[in-house]
Amino acid sequence: MVRRKMITRFAFLSLSCLILIACTPLGVLTTVGTTAGTYAMEERGLEGAANDLGLKADIVGTWAQEKLSYASDLSVIVYNSKAMVIGAVESEEERAKAIALVWKVDGIKDVYNDIVLKSETGIEDFTHDTLINTRLFAALTFDGQIMDINYKYDAEGGTVYVIGLAQSHGELRRFIAHAKSIPYVRKVVSHVEVKERKSMYRPKKERVLSDAS
Numbered sequence: 001m002v003r004r005k006m007i008t009r010f011a012f013l014s015l016s017c018l019i020l021i022a023c024t025p026l027g028v029l030t031t032v033g034t035t036a037g038t039y040a041m042e043e044r045g046l047e048g049a050a051n052d053l054g055l056k057a058d059i060v061g062t063w064a065q066e067k068l069s070y071a072s073d074l075s076v077i078v079y080n081s082k083a084m085v086i087g088a089v090e091s092e093e094e095r096a097k098a099i100a101l102v103w104k105v106d107g108i109k110d111v112y113n114d115i116v117l118k119s120e121t122g123i124e125d126f127t128h129d130t131l132i133n134t135r136l137f138a139a140l141t142f143d144g145q146i147m148d149i150n151y152k153y154d155a156e157g158g159t160v161y162v163i164g165l166a167q168s169h170g171e172l173r174r175f176i177a178h179a180k181s182i183p184y185v186r187k188v189v190s191h192v193e194v195k196e197r198k199s200m201y202r203p204k205k206e207r208v209l210s211d212a213s
Contacts, residue, residue, distance in 0.1 A: 066101055073088060082111070085102060086154060091117070127184075153179075
């Protein structure tokens with residue numbers, strides 16, 4: 001039953017994402033097949049991606065039930081059950097409430113609060129976000145040294161927010177360098193974890209002595 005629910009949520013979110021993506025310059029590059037294939041190639045796998053998309057659906061639904069402006073003013077990216085929340089709200093109280101609602105969603109392990117106040121930003125800050133996302137997507141696509149499928153990012157008010165799993169510290173630095181090289185990017189906020197490297201050291205097996213007596 002739980003598995004069926006997760007698959008249903010995944011299918012619904014995939015369709016919704018495809019509809020939204022089709023309205024962007026990147027839409028022509030995306031199909032149902034490539035989306036599912038990409039999820040399967042990620043470190044978190046197809047099942048992990050499905051779970052994260054389901055958690056995202058639960059968060060957006062919780063926001064909408066509490067206050068419709070949360071669902072329209074905020075966005076969330078969930079990776080390995082950790083939620084990165086970005087957007088702008090009117091007050092500190094709204095920011096705290098929105099994050100508290102995310103914590104209420106069963107299955108969320110951590111929450112990164114990257115919400116800003118509208119009083120601290122201007123409309124001009126968000127003017128170039130689509131351009132930033134498009135250029136960063138292109139830069140990562142043609143960089144063979146970055147497994148870009150493991151990075152989930154979005155530009156908000158000139159800041160690039162990113163979450164995911166890097167293969168190494170060098171790969172993460174490379175991602176950040178790409179982002180910072182794009183015009184209008186003010187800063188990069190990273191919640192990316194670095195994949196643990198397996199030790200090459202193999203302890204010698206202890207010699208087992210037979211009992212001669």
